[in-house]
Amino acid sequence: MNRLKEPTLSSRNGWSALILAMNRQIVTVVDGKWDYEGPMWDVAMKWVVILGRFNRARAAQLTLPHFTSQTPLFMPVGTQGTIKGLTTSQLEEIGCQIILGNTYHLALRPTSELIDELGGLHKFMNWPRALLTDSGGFQMVSLLHLADITEKGVTFQSPVDGKPMLLTPEESIQIQNRIGADIIMALDDVVKTTITGPRIEEAMYRTLRWIDRCIAAHKRPNEQNLFGIVQGGLDPVLRDICVKGLVDRNLPGYAIGGLAGGEDKDSFWRVVAQCTAALPEDKPRYVMGVGYPLDIVVCSALGADMYDCVYPTRTARFGTALIPEGVLKLKHQAMADDTRPVDPSCECMVCKNYTRAYIHCLVTKDAMGSQLLSYHNLYYMMKLSRDLHSSIIQGRFPEYALPSLSSVFFYADQFVCMFLQKMFPKGDVPEWVCNAMEVAGIDISSCCAPFSSSQDWTLENTQSKTF
């Protein structure tokens, strides 16, 4: 039996986890050490081991070259080799596992060549855990004037001197190869879900053509995992074609792209549900650009594993904190003499040491205010990730109410219900969430107020398409 070389292997004594075959590799546990047999795959630099599930929700272990992480997980976005507001030691402290770097910004400054010369982004910023880089395409399209997408790639005006430039799939992969992240993203043709018409179909097929170019250009498949991105707008037929096309390429992981751009929530969850049902079980699913804690809980219930969003840090800069009830706007005058912590249930150093009143006097006027709120918000997201992971493993994701002596405490244990109860204490859980949880097979009736007769809600209506 072959042994994978360090550091991708870590011995785990006493694990008795469910192990899945990964393509033609069988993984077994022998005396607490991981082994595999089968052909040595170039791309086999990470393992997804599912440690627990509830219906479609999964808790897994994702072993990357630099770090072994637990999913579901949220990845904070660090634009310039730094997360806005936190140092790498603070990120480690709060339990951050994977950070996202923006290829577009890093390529501009300090350039991918310099990062490569200095040993890669991990070494450059002294981040000992995992990194993921995006392809650069999305940023270009959203940030730059006159950015245009052709078959060759993304054409844009250089922000430095205005010259026309082109980002091809090959170039994007090369830049990401130089940066050296554990996970790299294929360049895709992304269109907003609010757009309709033939452009969506064009973009989906182009994404499939570009994935082959990305795979061909990828020079470091042993150290970096190339994820493909499922496009297709809100059209289930197109999405299906895209999923099948990407799965045929047998990539280490798959992202669900083109969402989190203004589409209505009902369409959003249906696309996620369709994709997670069709994507292979033994590879991670990454929903790009998500997001709000509620969205993450729903997507996890539907079977997604990884998320990224600028929301927690961006909203911190506007003085907004994430709390179980939703959000807390520290700028509000009412906060000026509120001597409670931001979130009384939170264990982070901000909530343990500071009052809403003090943070109120800092926000929007002193950078320390957004610093402290960024810290809290990211801590909140990391805790959400940990809670999702552990509640699925411990069978608390929810459990069905079985008659038992301890049934009195049963409902209190159900993570999803607890989450929804705190956020919607009056029971006004949005309909899209109810529909999604129905498909995910999670009973949240204990947190939903009885529907009024004016609402046209019947059991038939919620029996949406089976995915």
Place this chain on the structure above:
Amino acid sequence: MKFAVKAWSKSGRARVGSLQLGSCPHLSIEIETPALLLTTRKGLPVFISPDLLPSLPSPDSHLLQFSPLHLYAEFFMLYLSESSFAMGFACSMEGLSTKTISNIGGLHQMLGLQEYGFAAVPRDSIVCLPEHESSNKMGASFETPSGRRLIKPVEYMEMISSMKPNLYATLADEVPAWVSEKRNKASVDRTVRWLDDCLKLSTTGGAVFGSIVGGSSVEERERCAQEVARRNVSGYWIGGFGLGESMDKRSAILNAVMDNLPEEKPRQICGLGLPEEVLQGIAAGIDLFDSTYIYHLTLGGFALTFPLDRIQSSSDSQLSDKGSDNTKINLKATVYRKDTSPVVDSCNCYTCLNHTKAYINHLLNVHEMLAQILLEMYVFALIHNTHHYLAFFSSIREAIRDGKFEQFRQKFIDSRRDHLFVT
């Protein structure tokens, strides 16, 4: 508060002391002087978030300086309309009310820094600058982020009693060196009167530092010092420096003040920032210094690099093309883009142990792209600079104890001049 002199320099003016702060019930901080007070904004160190503070040396880094004005929100009446006699309250958006601060339990509680000592000084060289033209006999005027404010002794003492700092300077009428004799004399009269007002109103148990002004007039400085020395204060805050006076005349003025103050009480000053100025102040007998210098240095992208050994090494002439001198380097310079060495090789601060010049260079230059000042751009440079300057103070104390302070000072000044001659 307790203060005791432990050692004297040969000249008999510079001294090493021990400052014990214990206004928190079960907590006592003991700090050796001469010491550096760290700059804060609204009580928290600039750029360095509270969980990163422990990375600085202890207990040296445990003295924090803040301006109560910046933390304080004033409520004022706003008449909405004459006819309806409606009145509303408007609040300056900058701070908190004294009531809220009292409810929280004071500064240490509010900032989660129970193991730190806080020194309150009305003037803050970054955000609360004394505005002498608008000061009058009722109060001192300051330019603050929420506009010009006139603070009276009674208001100041309200802030102090709700915040409960370990020590505080009394309200002073600071004037720059070029004002008229008449104005200067008035500033001394007011400052002494406000000192008496503050003493009458003082209830908190924090140590009172009497403020001494007098501009650049030796006579007025002496007069003020003598008056303040007569009052029952725990220490002295020497104001009016760093406002445009010349460094050459400063020693004479400082000595004039010190000669009239009792030796056994601590002396604090603001506005002496550069290493040479710090040495000048210590030579005159000052014990506590503010650190605005480090803050400005960091904002400019500079990192302190001067050697801390008492025997100064010879200057490095190659530094001149990096836009630096023997004391500091400019981390924004292109020459550091690929430099994977720490800021200072022998330094064991958090920054030098974990990050390279190349990374800090990148962070400092990223500011152009993101067009915002973000903490993380400067935090590493500030941690290093603070660490370095605290170590500077430590080596000064050692020199005083060994009876070699004057030598140390001379060598330091000479080594700074050397680089000018080498090219």
